[in-house]
Amino acid sequence: MPPSQTIKSEAIRLFALQGYDGTALSEIAKAVGIKTPSLYAHIDSKETLFMELFDDIAREHTEHLRVAIEAAGHSSLEERLFAVIRESCGDYTLSEVKSTFLKRSLFFPPAYMRKEIQGRFLEAEQSLRGLLSSLFEEGVADGTLRSIDVEQLIASFLCLMDGTFIQTHYYGAEEFGKRLPDIWKLYWAGIAAQ
Amino acid sequence: MPPSQTIKSEAIRLFALQGYDGTALSEIAKAVGIKTPSLYAHIDSKETLFMELFDDIAREHTEHLRVAIEAAGHSSLEERLFAVIRESCGDYTLSEVKSTFLKRSLFFPPAYMRKEIQGRFLEAEQSLRGLLSSLFEEGVADGTLRSIDVEQLIASFLCLMDGTFIQTHYYGAEEFGKRLPDIWKLYWAGIAAQ
Amino acid sequence: MPPSQTIKSEAIRLFALQGYDGTALSEIAKAVGIKTPSLYAHIDSKETLFMELFDDIAREHTEHLRVAIEAAGHSSLEERLFAVIRESCGDYTLSEVKSTFLKRSLFFPPAYMRKEIQGRFLEAEQSLRGLLSSLFEEGVADGTLRSIDVEQLIASFLCLMDGTFIQTHYYGAEEFGKRLPDIWKLYWAGIAAQ
Amino acid sequence: MPPSQTIKSEAIRLFALQGYDGTALSEIAKAVGIKTPSLYAHIDSKETLFMELFDDIAREHTEHLRVAIEAAGHSSLEERLFAVIRESCGDYTLSEVKSTFLKRSLFFPPAYMRKEIQGRFLEAEQSLRGLLSSLFEEGVADGTLRSIDVEQLIASFLCLMDGTFIQTHYYGAEEFGKRLPDIWKLYWAGIAAQ
DNA sequence: GATGAATGAGCGTTCATTCAT
DNA sequence: GATGAATGAACGCTCATTCAT
16 A cells, blocks of 8 residues: 555544544554654645545545435335435445544534534535435335425434434444344334335 | 632533543633633643543433433323433533533543543443333333334434434534424334324 | 641651652642641741751751760760761761751752852861861870871761761661671771771 | 764763752753753653663663772782772762762662662672672682671771762862872771781 | 632643754 | 654643732
8 A cells, every 4th residue: 555545544543533633643653654754745734634534535425425325226215215324324335434534523623624624514415415305305206205394304314314323433333233224214114104 | 600610611611612632721721711720729630620521511411311201290202202302412401512512522532531431421321221211111011102122212212312412513503403393203203103 | 746847847858858859848738737838837938948957957967966076085986986977877866867858968959059058068067077186186196096197087987977878878777777887897997006 | 972962961960960850851952952842852751861871870880890890810909999999989980970870869869760770779789799799708818808707898898989979979079089098098907907 | 827729930741843864 | 755853832730939818
């Protein structure tokens, strides 16, 4: 692995685990196996390193969600929505550590970049809302879902997404992976037509 | 307000906003209006200050939940469960800043006190599970709820709790307060008997 | 014991054990059982406390030496000289802790009072040299001692004094107390007439 | 001189002069001509700096003593013993400042490393006792010394060593250098066979 | 006489960063 | 591309001391 990639992956791991303020560049350097000043041959600053990682991962995450949602027609609505949930808790295609990095950055960003980060994410969320919107409208239209306001469906779905993420993080992916299908079943029962 | 109390409340606010590693004692001192060394007339160390705040707030939170759950019998099951959710997202009796402090500490604790914190919280969670357990059993028994395994009910409820907390934090209490009832309605529809 | 006396004795003990720079007023206060600022009802400053202790003990020590040397005629010269040695290593009348305080202050005084302290001690040493001088002259005159230059006798005696002090401090008074008579015998054999 | 060496020599000088507690890293840095944090490119901590210096000097000192004692057979016993004394007061091969550092560390070590230091030195003392032991046994056997218990000879010799060290420190190497031969003569008279 | 609260000075140490090599 | 050496800024914390109570 080229050193720049090692730096990125170790930085993601440490930022996810310890946060931005809790991670010193010296820790990243040590994890990579070089001395701290050598980092500067590959990065501009701690801040820009962090922001680049955030951008990369946010983009990757959005892309994964899009793919999950736009899955070929042979997947049912329930399957596609469940795939989005699984994706969002890092259990699916995005690695768990990247998922943690992403959510930590969103929920509790480093003070000086709060606005920047939340601004960038609002766009992503808007696009996600758009995709979900089509999905839910379709489901209501074809009678798969109860006749509920789409905005409400989206709100409750996003709430579930955040809940499953936190619990994945808290109980660990493996343990929570067992509970997730049951949780989903109850959620689905609340929105599906009888 | 006595100075020790000012220190506590300012510390809670800053720890909630910026995290443990992102908050310098000098910031707390400045917010209080004293010099940094003067803090040490009131605290033992940054670590113990943090842990004491955590203990206080965790205890207060647990107590609020207990009260919400054990509310007088004239509240319906749905009302009591909803009260727990509202309580848990800081919208009810625990101040929003305390709620943020609590969840941030739990989800992303400072590295060196992770075990301590999570250990202490596991107890609280166990007691919450116990209380919810009685509630759900009762609901299943009297036909208010569908006949679902209580463990699954608890898991999905705790997941909802975390989701609503994150969203409160993310969208702000006021904005999210409007969406919450709708979210609750969909959740309730998933577990209530038809 | 009145508090001022407790302060003095605890300060002597801690200064002897840990040195001036290594002893915080807070330690003295804790040993006395009061809070640090309360010390200032009894002392002017850390510096003056130290200097007063030094003066007290130096004076006491000088007095003890004088008494040992001027002991009634029924003591032999050897007995009187040996008494001076025993006195100087804290084994006799001055407590061991005071002896340690004194020697530590002399050998390695706090930087800012080096001149002050060494100046004061030179006087004391001059007076000790005077007393020893009479003793040795008498011994040479009456044939108890070999016919050696008195200056040389004094120099070797003071050297022995410092050696026995250090060893008392190093091996402990009890252990070294056993060796001292043998050491003295060899020293005496070197200066006594055959 | 490479910077690490400058740091060591300045640290030795200041620790010898002012003690461990009385010497701030900022003083060492200023003496070296760098800023305080720059020290940390060369040292791990103040404590380990001190301990490394102590180890270096103690080892060097022990080696010098060994050489003095094992001097070629053309030196007489008296010459060899006297060489040990001269060596031990820093007048011979170990620089005066190192000698002061060493003795100060031994007699009045910083509180929290007392055991460590004294432990390390006990070994050195044991080896010195061994070497002296052979020397004295030889001297008694060939009639150079009076027939005295070797343990007593060692005890008195070590006592003389400490005395001469202290006086070198106290009167200065130059001044005391003049008195030392006379002091030695009297000591030797006490142990030598007539 | 004792204390809680405060403070300026200073401590040992870590940080992100620079720069010559 | 990597490093040793350095640095200004800041950190958590202790110190001797003051002062109102």
